[in-house]
Amino acid sequence: MAPRKPSSSNASTSRLGKPLKRAFFARSVHEVAPDLIGATLLIDGVGGIIVEVEAYHHTDPAAHSYRGPTPRNQVMFGPPGFAYVYRSYGIHWCVNFVCEEAGSASAVLIRALEPTHGIAAMRRRRHADNVHALCSGPGKLTEALGITIAHNGLPLDRPPIALHARTVEVEAAIGIRIGITKAAELPWRYGVKGSKFLSKPFPK
DNA sequence: CTCTTGATCTTCT
């Protein structure tokens, strides 16, 4: 048997913190986004530790809300503490947490998780074995957790969604957002530097 | 390892 490398995962030592209330999201999206790093997201008990997010705001040309309400983005214009789910490239679902206040149209895109709960279910849904490939991207994690348009507009503090505060301090790394062309230089990506569960590494 | 391409929904031009 090959020797096992030491793991940087904190999954085995992490515990669920107190549930996040809806009020957690009622402040600047740029405060909420880094505060979500290390929190645990579960859908019907399946999920993991948030290791990568991005912030979007209606004044940001890269945001879906930049050009005003549409059928797709209407949840972004509602009150904070709800899930905004959209179809990406016609194929994938992506999930956001609405922040600030009604009309502010700001949200945090959840981009990657470190799987901790229900890993067997995630492997089945993703048709993938490698735990590092289960939730290392916004489209991957929705598939692993079973998030679809059916979750659009659901409150973040009621079943089937559960969010738990982190129990240990983490230093959130900051970088530029992934996969956008407008406002591409803004440093509104937050995550755990060096995590093996990111969609992309943070540059040194 | 990097680069290219196909999948095909919602919005904008």
Next chain:
DNA sequence: GAAGATCAAGAGC
């Protein structure tokens, strides 16, 4: 008609 908050597979190095 084109672009987009993406992913996986295949070609090439």
